[in-house]
Each structure stands twice: as structure tokens, then as C-alpha cells.
Amino acid sequence: MNNLFKYISAGVNLGLLILFAAACQPKNKTLKPGTWRGVLTISNQELPFLLEVTKNQTGKTIAYLVNGSEKILLDEITVTGDSVKIPLHIFDADLKAHINNQEDGLKGQWIRYNLDEPYEVEFSAKHDQQYRFSRNPAAPTQNYTGKWDVVFKDEEGIEEKAIGVFTQQGNHLSGTFLSATGDYRYLDGEVSGDELRLSTFDGSHAYLFKASPNGEGKLQGNFFSGKTGRSTWLAMRNENAVLPAADTLTYLKPGYSKLDFTFPDLNGTKVSLADPQFKGKVVVLQLMGSWCPNCMDETAYLAPFYNQNKNKGLEIIGLAYEQNPEFEKAKKRLEKLKSRFGINYPLLVAGTRDKESAAKTLPMLNHVMAFPTTIILDKKGAVRKIHTGFSGPGTGHYYEEFVQDFEKTIQKLLQE
Numbered sequence: 001m002n003n004l005f006k007y008i009s010a011g012v013n014l015g016l017l018i019l020f021a022a023a024c025q026p027k028n029k030t031l032k033p034g035t036w037r038g039v040l041t042i043s044n045q046e047l048p049f050l051l052e053v054t055k056n057q058t059g060k061t062i063a064y065l066v067n068g069s070e071k072i073l074l075d076e077i078t079v080t081g082d083s084v085k086i087p088l089h090i091f092d093a094d095l096k097a098h099i100n101n102q103e104d105g106l107k108g109q110w111i112r113y114n115l116d117e118p119y120e121v122e123f124s125a126k127h128d129q130q131y132r133f134s135r136n137p138a139a140p141t142q143n144y145t146g147k148w149d150v151v152f153k154d155e156e157g158i159e160e161k162a163i164g165v166f167t168q169q170g171n172h173l174s175g176t177f178l179s180a181t182g183d184y185r186y187l188d189g190e191v192s193g194d195e196l197r198l199s200t201f202d203g204s205h206a207y208l209f210k211a212s213p214n215g216e217g218k219l220q221g222n223f224f225s226g227k228t229g230r231s232t233w234l235a236m237r238n239e240n241a242v243l244p245a246a247d248t249l250t251y252l253k254p255g256y257s258k259l260d261f262t263f264p265d266l267n268g269t270k271v272s273l274a275d276p277q278f279k280g281k282v283v284v285l286q287l288m289g290s291w292c293p294n295c296m297d298e299t300a301y302l303a304p305f306y307n308q309n310k311n312k313g314l315e316i317i318g319l320a321y322e323q324n325p326e327f328e329k330a331k332k333r334l335e336k337l338k339s340r341f342g343i344n345y346p347l348l349v350a351g352t353r354d355k356e357s358a359a360k361t362l363p364m365l366n367h368v369m370a371f372p373t374t375i376i377l378d379k380k381g382a383v384r385k386i387h388t389g390f391s392g393p394g395t396g397h398y399y400e401e402f403v404q405d406f407e408k409t410i411q412k413l414l415q416e
């Protein structure tokens with residue numbers, strides 16, 4: 001009888017221990033649906049962005065990075081215990097944070113991988129906050145709508161010319177900057193009193209702009225980017241501001257009329273312009289990288305354009321210059337890009353994102369100045385146009401002008 005009692009007692013104790021251990025296991029918290037106001041801390045500045053959390057048709061938690069009219073889908077979110085991991089679209093980067101449901105908050109890091117040095121930036125977010133910079137900004141005393149001549153100067157004194165294009169409605173301000181190498185994508189923010197503030201965060205780029213008047217029709221401010229980047233910027237109203245023509249910046253060296261290369265595709269198969277599938281075709285070469293937001297914008301345009309025109313004698317080849325030199329790691333990033341945008345044209349692993357190294361892979365060019373760079377070849381393989389950079393949909397009519405010119409050029413070459 002005593003033995004039986006001992007067995008029963010031991011069983012009860014074991015059961016209690018199991019229940020206690022189960023109770024002590026951390027339960028998965030939830031990432032609440034709704035709008036979260038995120039903040040990255042860069043150069044002792046707060047860079048705000050908005051994160052819209054919802055559920056898809058299957059009940060899975062997804063989110064969108066919101067910058068003005070742009071929404072970037074984040075659909076690989078995982079919650080383990082009190083931690084959340086949010087992979088950032090096609091980019092080799094995550095938001096990782098602890099969830100505090102009592103305070104409706106997140107606290108963690110924005111992490112980028114495969115860089116020469118560890119890259120972590122402090123990140124926090126609050127639920128149910130839909131403003132970007134200020135809950136109650138001061139009444140605006142300036143209207144910054146219009147076009148501006150801009151000069152950025154970094155800490156080493158290197159200058160870059162740009163054009164600022166802004167639209168202001170009350171306190172709300174949106175717009176972008178265009179440069180010879182591309183645009184700064186969708187910027188969103190406010191005017192509080194006479195101070196201008198704009199930001200964007202797309203998972204790869206984190207930009208913060210601040211400025212105030214410096215005389216009639218002039219602006220002076222600071223530009224913060226990434227982990228520690230900082231530049232000053234000066235701007236002057238100029239509705240006639242222009243940049244150098246994008247098809248004059250990159251060109252073939254004297255003595256060349258064609259390009260020649262052989263690079264592996266994502267299966268490791270060597271691909272060359274001499275291959276039968278490109279003979280007698282109009283070919284567009286897209287110098288790009290999966291790490292590059294401007295390349296992402298161009299790919300979003302080129303992928304469906306190729307599908308509509310591939311049976312008319314058009315081919316597109318993506319020449320990818322990746323962050324990591326290892327083929328398998330580059331392949332992994334490019335496969336994600338391919339899947340996200342439904343790319344049906346070949347992507348070739350051409351090299352790394354270092355522009356000097358990239359230029360050595362195509363020694364016929366004077367340089368590789370920007371990603372993306374778009375090279376258009378006629379049916380005989382001759383280079384007919386080289387477009388440096390890309391003005392994406394965040395630039396409004398500049399993007400529309402590119403599309404019109406590009407499609408006009410392609411249609412003309414297809415008819416030759």
C-alpha cells in the first residue's frame with residue numbers, strides 16, 4: 001500500500017512539475033494590427049517611418065513600410081516568445097525587436113547583413129500612432145511646393161548636385177531629390193513653422209532631411225543617411241533646374257561599338273551576348289543589384305514590360321553586381337528579387353557593387369557611374385543608348401518622361 005502511495009505521489013509531483021514548466025515557457029506575444037510609428041536613431045537624430053500591420057487572407061500577420069504613397073510589403077514576419085523578426089522585403093536586412101504589449105511598443109535593431117562591418121541601428125516603435133514627425137505641428141509659415149536647385153556637401157567636402165521637387169498641402173510635405181545617379185525615392189514629412197522635415201525608410205536606405213529658410217527663396221539644412229552619414233545641403237528655388245542628360249554620362253570608349261561579356265546565370269550556366277537567344281533581338285542590359293532600391297524601382301517596371309514585349313523581338317538581361325562576392329550568396333539574394341517581381345528574363349552574377357570593380361567587368365565603358373545603368377542594343381548588337389541612373393515613380397513626371405522615351409526607343413529599334 002505504501003509503495004502504491006509512493007507511485008501515485010511521484011506521478012502527481014511529476015505532473016505538477018510538467019504543468020509548472022509549461023506555465024514558465026514564454027508564450028508568443030502578438031504584433032498588434034494597426035499603424036505603428038517606427039523610429040531609427042541615426043547620428044543622434046530620430047528618423048521616423050510608418051509601419052502598417054494587418055493580416056492577409058490566410059490570417060498571417062503581414063506589414064507594409066509606408067513612405068508617402070508607397071507601401072512595401074513585408075510578409076515573412078515571425079514572432080517567437082516576446083521577440084519579432086521582420087525581414088525587409090528583398091533586402092538582406094531585418095528589423096528585430098522585443099514586443100512590450102503592456103506599453104504597445106517595440107524595441108530592438110535594424111540590422112543589415114553581409115557588410116564589411118557590423119551594421120546595427122537602434123529601432124523602436126509605438127502602436128496606434130499615425131503621425132510621422134509631429135502629432136501637432138506648428139502652423140506652417142512657408143510653402144515649399146516647387147522645384148529647387150540643390151547642392152549636397154559631405155563631411156569630406158565632396159559636392160553633389162541635385163534637384164528637389166516638393167509638394168506641400170498645409171503641414172504635409174512630400175517629394176524627392178533627383179541626382180545624376182538616381183532619385184532619393186519617396187520622401188514624406190511636414191512643415192512645422194518654417195522648418196522642413198522629410199524622411200524615408202525602405203529597408204535598405206534610411207534618409208532624414210531637415211532645413212530652414214536662409215534668405216528669400218533659399219534653404220539650408222542637414223541630410224542624415226544610414227548609420228552615420230551626414231551632409232549639409234543648400235537649395236534655391238528654380239523652376240528651370242536641370243541635371244546633366246542621363247544618356248551622356250556613361251558611354252563606350254573610343255574604338256568600341258559593342259559590348260562583350262560572359263557571366264553565369266543563377267544556375268551557373270555561362271551566358272553571353274553571342275548566344276543564339278539574343279541574335280537578331282533588341283537587347284536591354286540592366287546593370288543592377290538586389291541591394292539597390294532604385295534598381296528595385298526599375299525592375300518593377302522592366303519585369304512586366306518584358307512580359308509584354310518578349311514575343312516581339314525584345315530581350316532583357318540583368319547584370320547583377322551584388323554585395324557578397326560568393327556566388328551562392330549572391331544567387332540567394334537574386335532568387336528572392338526574381339520571385340518578388342516575377343522576373344522572367346535572365347539574371348547574371350556579374351560581380352560586386354564596387355563601381356571600380358564593376359567597371360573592370362565591362363572595360364568597353366568609360367566607367368560604371370550608377371546602379372542602375374541601362375544599356376540598349378539594337379538587333380545587330382550595337383550600343384544605341386546608355387541611360388545612367390533611374391528616376392523612379394516617386395519622381396512623378398520625371399518617371400513618366402523616362403517611360404515614354406524608353407518605350408519610344410524600344411519600339412523604334414524593334415521596327416528596324
